[in-house]
């Protein structure tokens with residue numbers, strides 16, 4: 054697998070090797086030993102799968118507070134998304150900075166979004182299926198959203214003038230500066 058730093062601490066693109074042949078391809082999408090060797094998380098406890106029917110569905114920005122903060126290992130198995138991680142660790146020099154990466158089924162590339170980051174994605178095609186592993190179980194009482202269009206974060210979503218389709222929760226999410234950040238995972 055190839056690993057590439059994306060410019061914010063701990064946020065990485067991971068590109069698993071694909072073995073192509075006349076039938077198609079084979080790929081290990083996660084290998085515990087290789088992750089250990091690269092000091093990447095291995096304590097995955099839940100796998101998630103979402104389907105977004107339309108292009109320009111926007112899910113996020115989401116995170117869980119301590120002690121249920123999650124690392125996320127995200128990939129796309131159908132279609133394409135623009136995936137974003139925002140550093141929300143208030144003791145980080147990069148607090149409020151974001152990084153975006155296109156994930157697509159054709160390539161099978163993944164993004165590792167560590168604890169202390171908010172995560173979201175915009176679908177770029179219909180029928181975008183996203184699968185991801187997380188290192189803490191879903192805990193609704195720890196689940197938080199930050200507004201996708203918070204001007205202080207300033208994410209440049211590739212919306213091409215479209216209005217994104219949001220959940221009710223995400224449509225009414227507060228700005229990053231309005232979040233009670235007492236329970237947000239901090240930079241060590």
Ligand SMILES: Cc1cn([C@H]2C[C@H](O)[C@@H](COP(=O)(O)OP(=O)(O)O[C@H]3O[C@@H](C)C(=O)[C@@H](O)[C@H]3O)O2)c(=O)[nH]c1=O
Nearest residue numbers: 101103112113114115116125172173174190191220222
């Ligand atoms: C996230 C999650 C949701 N659910 C339930 C709660 C709710 O009824 C339904 C839909 O939840 P949501 O609207 O939060 O789903 P969604 O907007 O897809 O939330 C996801 O967004 C991306 C960007 C992430 O980073 C994920 O961690 C997760 O927060 O699924 C679970 O049962 N387990 C889970 O782990």
